[in-house]
Amino acid sequence: MVAVDRGRYTVIVDTQEITAMRARELGRKSVVVGDDVRLVGDISGQPGSLARIVRVEERRSVLTRTADDDDSTAEGRLERVVVANADQLVIVSALADPPPRTGFIDRCLVAAYAADIEPLLCLTKADLAGASELLDYYAELEVPHILLSPDADLEPLRDRLSDLVSVFVGHSGVGKSTLVNRLIPTAGRAVGVVSAIGKGRHTSTSAVALPLPFGRDSWIVDTPGVRSFGLAHVSADDVLHGFPDLVEGSTQCPPNCEHLADDCKLDAWVAAGHADVRRLESFRRLLTSRDQTST
Ligand SMILES: Nc1nc2c(ncn2[C@@H]2O[C@H](COP(=O)(O)OP(=O)(O)O)[C@@H](O)[C@H]2O)c(=O)[nH]1
Ligand SMILES: [Mg+2]
Numbered sequence: 001m002v003a004v005d006r007g008r009y010t011v012i013v014d015t016q017e018i019t020a021m022r023a024r025e026l027g028r029k030s031v032v033v034g035d036d037v038r039l040v041g042d043i044s045g046q047p048g049s050l051a052r053i054v055r056v057e058e059r060r061s062v063l064t065r066t067a068d069d070d071d072s073t074a075e076g077r078l079e080r081v082v083v084a085n086a087d088q089l090v091i092v093s094a095l096a097d098p099p100p101r102t103g104f105i106d107r108c109l110v111a112a113y114a115a116d117i118e119p120l121l122c123l124t125k126a127d128l129a130g131a132s133e134l135l136d137y138y139a140e141l142e143v144p145h146i147l148l149s150p151d152a153d154l155e156p157l158r159d160r161l162s163d164l165v166s167v168f169v170g171h172s173g174v175g176k177s178t179l180v181n182r183l184i185p186t187a188g189r190a191v192g193v194v195s196a197i198g199k200g201r202h203t204s205t206s207a208v209a210l211p212l213p214f215g216r217d218s219w220i221v222d223t224p225g226v227r228s229f230g231l232a233h234v235s236a237d238d239v240l241h242g243f244p245d246l247v248e249g250s251t252q253c254p255p256n257c258e259h260l261a262d263d264c265k266l267d268a269w270v271a272a273g274h275a276d277v278r279r280l281e282s283f284r285r286l287l288t289s290r291d292q293t294s295t
Helices: 102-115 132-137 155-161 176-183 236-241 244-250 266-271 277-288
Strands: 003-005 008-013 016-022 037-041 051-056 062-066 079-084 088-094 118-124 145-147 165-169 208-211 219-222
Touching: 008 037, 008 051, 016 037, 062 102, 079 165, 088 102, 088 155, 102 118, 102 236, 102 277, 118 176, 145 155, 155 176, 165 176, 176 219, 236 244, 236 277, 244 266, 244 277, 266 277
Parallel strands: 016 051, 088 118, 088 165, 118 145, 165 219
Antiparallel strands: 003 008, 008 016, 037 051, 062 079, 208 219
């Protein structure tokens, strides 16, 4: 399933677009972009035809965020699947205009590791600023990165995207649409336009999967409405997995350490020079702002 708009789902079957609705028998089960689904009914794909989705296959991965909309309940916010079956989270960040925000990148890394999908840092506008400062901050992590500028060779990125389903996330203005258009010349994403969906309140159904014209079954999922990942559903331990450079220091902490109180051993460990203090600060900021949806 590649897109949903007001209850109408677009499903690709052998390169043909078929419009479908959910069958009643699915009950409350959600159908999200990336899902493999089973169809019945009119699957001709002719104008006006409507098939029915009767089954959602088991998901290989689920990229989730905590919902920030009206569905939130008193017991806690709803955990929402953003994209199913993704292999890779491509974090698009500009090196300047707008400047990179490590808090956002760190949050995305936590979401990727929590979903057990691979992160890839895509650093745009390399023609405007160098990457060494940002890369230095992530030096201890083995996160692959790609540098992009208007005349950059896209081949290294194509290699990274081939045969995979990759979800693109990034703040407005970082060059995400420009990049999608370069990868898929027929995509026609509006450049220099702030997404109306991204600015609005209803941000849960805006992901769309676009087939890449290379590799085998390669897709990118654009997420104009996902400004960031609320991480209220992620445990302190899973947040720590987004900071592998701090994990070793945490082994000296008391049992069930929340890493926020005075008895946390990470301060001493960082003071001894084992990790960058900015990483510890970012880790703690995420721990205390886990339920917020933007950084
Ligand atoms: N200098 C420079 N400008 C870029 C680059 N990529 C995109 N832009 C510009 O940045 C602005 C925002 O790009 P857009 O693709 O709409 O960003 P989006 O909001 O992330 O989709 C546009 O004016 C682009 O022309 C780049 O690599 N270098
Ligand atoms: Mg855009």
